[in-house]
Amino acid sequence: MRDRNFLDMFQQKKVIFGMLHLKGTSEKDVMERLKRELDVYVNNGLDAVIIENYFGTYKNLEQGLQYIEKCKLPIPYGVNCLNVDQMGFELAKGYEANFVQLDSVVGHVQPRDEETLDAFFTKWYQDYPGYILGGVRFKYQPVLSKNTVEQDLIIAQDRCDAICVTGEATGQETSTEKIIQFRNTLGSFPLIIGAGVTPENMKEQFKYADGAIIGSYFKEKHVAEEEVSIENVKAVVETVSNIRRGFND
Numbered sequence: 001m002r003d004r005n006f007l008d009m010f011q012q013k014k015v016i017f018g019m020l021h022l023k024g025t026s027e028k029d030v031m032e033r034l035k036r037e038l039d040v041y042v043n044n045g046l047d048a049v050i051i052e053n054y055f056g057t058y059k060n061l062e063q064g065l066q067y068i069e070k071c072k073l074p075i076p077y078g079v080n081c082l083n084v085d086q087m088g089f090e091l092a093k094g095y096e097a098n099f100v101q102l103d104s105v106v107g108h109v110q111p112r113d114e115e116t117l118d119a120f121f122t123k124w125y126q127d128y129p130g131y132i133l134g135g136v137r138f139k140y141q142p143v144l145s146k147n148t149v150e151q152d153l154i155i156a157q158d159r160c161d162a163i164c165v166t167g168e169a170t171g172q173e174t175s176t177e178k179i180i181q182f183r184n185t186l187g188s189f190p191l192i193i194g195a196g197v198t199p200e201n202m203k204e205q206f207k208y209a210d211g212a213i214i215g216s217y218f219k220e221k222h223v224a225e226e227e228v229s230i231e232n233v234k235a236v237v238e239t240v241s242n243i244r245r246g247f248n249d
Contacts, residue, residue: 006131006162006190007210009076009098013247014206014240015047017078017192018233019215021224022056022064030060031067037228042073044230045237049073050101050213052080054224058087065095078133089124098130101213105134105159106152107145114155121159134160136182139169139195153185162190164213170224171216172196176205183208199239206243 007015018041024030034051041049051068053061061081068077076098081088085102092100109117124132135141136156137149145152156163165182167174173196182191190210197205197212205212218233220226 004131004161006099006133009131010047010211012047012244013210014243015192015211016236016240017048017050017211017213018046018218019054019213020049020051020064021054021215022052022060023054023225024056024060027060027063030056031063033227034064034067038068038071038073040228040230040233042075044233045241046075046233047211048076048078048098050078050080052101053082054215062091062095065091065097069095078131085120089128092130093128099133099161100128100130101133101135101164102160103135103138104141105132106136106156107143107147108141110144111146118159131162132160133162133164133192135164135166135194137178138164139166139172149181150185153182157186157189162192162210164192164194165209166193166195170195171222173198173201174205176201176208179205179208197236199235202236202239203243206240 020034020037022030022034024033038049051061051064065079078099078101079088079092079097080101081091088100134156136153137143163186165174165179174193179193193205193209193212197214198217214236216222216224218228220229
């Protein structure tokens, strides 16, 4: 583990990351939607944003990062280049992103390839000054590990600065049992929920997790393909604000 804390980026406890999915019918449409969503997230109190090529292309991702870097945001931003982690690091380094999100940092490769994966992270720890947010047993990722979840969580702490936990699918609630399992192994190591957090389950899940990445819930009808709803964003921010006050009382 590196001698620094992922959560030091933030002034608040129980942080909320807004996901920028890069949806659009053309390059122009993708960028216009990105700008609208970014304005909503920043102006309504989110703690960070992540840009991800969930719908868009690598070119969309790079164009979005160019715009975000020029904005000089008052909050941290990260990047997730799906399926090609190497390029996520390259983009983060090139556009001064505060962190990289990787869907999996352990257990998704054959056991014989774990040594190669370890070398990959050793290289990027030296070459990239930002933080790494890494998934373990993450949605849609293969599980090829012969280790227990607990064993892989221990390995993961040497490969990233915070661990991300999800259920089985985008927008699907992450079980509290899984969150507790991760917390029991991680101790005080930063833990972020990567899917399915809502105002209804946030208070219970934030007893154990340090924050949440939210994408689908912020959209109309809570569907990833829809437009971001200011009302949905405000509902989450109001809920987390109340939770924070409870921690401070």
